[in-house]
Amino acid sequence: MISTAELEPRNQVTAAIAIGDPELREQVLEALKALPVTIADDDCWASEQSEILAGIARLHTGIVLVGLPGLSGDAGEMLARIATLDSPPRIIAVSDSADPATILKAMRSGASEFVYPPFENGFAEALHRVIAESLKKQTVTEANLGRIIGFLSAKGGCGATTLACHSADYLRRSRSKNVLLADLDLQSGMAGSLLQIAPHYSWADAIHNLHRLDLTLWKGMVSTAASGLAVIPAPPPPYDLGPASRKMCHLLRFWRSQYELTVVDFGHGFSPLLGDVVEWVDMLAVVTTNEVHALRQAKLILQGLERRNYGGKRVRLVVNRMPKRPAIQVPELERIMGFPIQATLPNDYRSLAEAYAQPKLLEPSSLLGGHMAELASALAGMPEEAKRARKFSIFS
Secondary structure (H helix, E strand, O other): OOOOOOOOOOOOOOOEEEOOHHHHHHHHHHHHHOOOOOOEEEEOOOOHHHHHHHHHHHHOEEEEEEEEOHHHHHHHHHHHHHHOOOOOEEEEEEEOOOOHHHHHHHHHHOOOOEEHHHHOOHHHHHHHHHHHHHHHHHHHHHHHEEEEEEEOOOOOOOOOOHHHHHHHHHHHHHHHOEEEEEOOOOOOOOOOOOOOOOOOOOHHHHHHHHHHHOOOHHHEEEEEEEEOEEEEOOOOOOOOOOOHHHHHHHHHHHHHHOOOOOEEEEEOOOOOOHHHHHHOOOEEEEEOOOOOHHHHHHHHHHHHHHHHHOOOHEEEEEEEEEEEOOOHHHHHHHHHHHEEEEEEEEEOOOHHHHHHOOOOOOOOHHHHHHHHHHHHHOOOOOHHHHHHHHHHHHHH
């Protein structure tokens, strides 16, 4: 089964706790407060080893602290089973005493460290060693994962959905890449209809089945567009994600493990859902028009992203439906926004409406289609493809 759990935030390690002895658990948690590690919300302890193992696999943290006292069955076998998980965590075995035979068995079974009370003696050093190992592994894992590109409208009607659909479809067609389009717009959710898809499932079904989500189950949920683009739509409105929004990171982690590129439509505005998952988005395009209200909202979003330490090279500002003779030129717009503009897209509403009426998406050989293809290529980090797309739009 393919893991569906979240990545640790960049340069940070999360630890799962599977310690049954209440006193031992409290001592460990108290010692962890002074150390650079985040504790997973869910407790992995259970009466059966299989349940503990399932909890550790689901959380997919970089480190797991396993309490040996109280484990049902053989402790060495339990540690060995953890070590055989897909992308296993570093194991710290925790005991209430320093029994040499227990230490030897734990280390032979896959534990990276063995700790015991009092935790002032060597506990911090042991954890720092495991954190360093986990971060090295995390760096290698990140390099093998796909990229996530997001589109966010400053306000309703700025065109994030149109850009997301055209970008995903173009990247799938032009490079034959394994691409997923994910509609995370909980207010409108129109990506499926623009691509003429009548889905039976949405990503909400995946969220509700995270505990058993694997590639086989996922393939039964995802839909496919004519170009071969994989599409997972939003659930029908109104849909209240509620506390489950915290599980969306698990789903994004799964998408990154399965697709070279995932294109996400975040709808409009800085929603709580976006706040929960933005750390896992490699590139976010904030889409606005040159209208005053849209520009004002875009600036607030950019400032909000900056306050969350998400910005710089991972945010792009896009001005959509730019008039041929704008009252405010691009350099002045950049000065007002305090942010560079990645691209300006021409206002070609008629061509877009005619394409949707057929129904189909705009071709890259059209004026607006070429600009969207160029933007998609740039966001995906394919500059040569961007130049070729631009050439198409010039000669259309």
